[in-house]
Amino acid sequence: MRALHKENHLIERIGWLRAAVLGANDGLISTSSLIVGVAAATPASHEILVAGVAGLVAGAMSMAAGEYVSVSSQADTEKADMARERHELATQPAAELAELAAIYEQRGLSPDLARQVAEQMMAKDAFEAHARDELGLTSHVMARPVQAAFTSAVTFSTGAALPLIVALLVPPTTAAWTVSITCLIGLAVLGAIGARTGGASIWKPAARVVFWGVVALASTAAIGSLVGRAV
Numbered sequence: 001m002r003a004l005h006k007e008n009h010l011i012e013r014i015g016w017l018r019a020a021v022l023g024a025n026d027g028l029i030s031t032s033s034l035i036v037g038v039a040a041a042t043p044a045s046h047e048i049l050v051a052g053v054a055g056l057v058a059g060a061m062s063m064a065a066g067e068y069v070s071v072s073s074q075a076d077t078e079k080a081d082m083a084r085e086r087h088e089l090a091t092q093p094a095a096e097l098a099e100l101a102a103i104y105e106q107r108g109l110s111p112d113l114a115r116q117v118a119e120q121m122m123a124k125d126a127f128e129a130h131a132r133d134e135l136g137l138t139s140h141v142m143a144r145p146v147q148a149a150f151t152s153a154v155t156f157s158t159g160a161a162l163p164l165i166v167a168l169l170v171p172p173t174t175a176a177w178t179v180s181i182t183c184l185i186g187l188a189v190l191g192a193i194g195a196r197t198g199g200a201s202i203w204k205p206a207a208r209v210v211f212w213g214v215v216a217l218a219s220t221a222a223i224g225s226l227v228g229r230a231v
């Protein structure tokens, strides 16, 4: 029982940490690419920093909005499910009792015991018993749009801050290279953290994310320098 309990907590932590790693990853790669693209076009410190700050703010807002919309629609579905459940509990309690007993029977209880458990659960809090055991909803797995939006914006900004700080500290002529290298190191570290929490080997995911980082940085640098020469 203890092992099972521990495992559940691990799964929760992976979900949370994975989301944070993905957000930071996005912020790091998009802001670094933006800075490298601008630095390749024009080695002017002011433009590079404006691009970096704009990239951080725009990205954080877009992540937050996207997350808010997606988690809100999940929350709407959950709310509709719960409203239907409340209605069914109020209008057909006998059928709901049989339904809950059937769920416990399916999980391995004998018919008599399942009915007894269902009765006692429903006597305490019928709605909570149905929400948890039928819909799979407990207060800590329920969708929270504002919290999700805030978390995305913060993790994205954290990733985006790294190349921005580097761009602030180095001379503009070297920004393209230093930001690229910082970005790749950051991606490797995030890839390793993500793999570690998933229990996988750290090298393959880290190499994969660094490869795509190189692709992103090289393409924006190439396009940035082309546009820089053209305009």
Ligand SMILES: [Zn+2]
Pocket (backbone or CB within 6 Å): 085, 088, 096, 099, 100, 130, 134
């Ligand atoms: Zn029900």
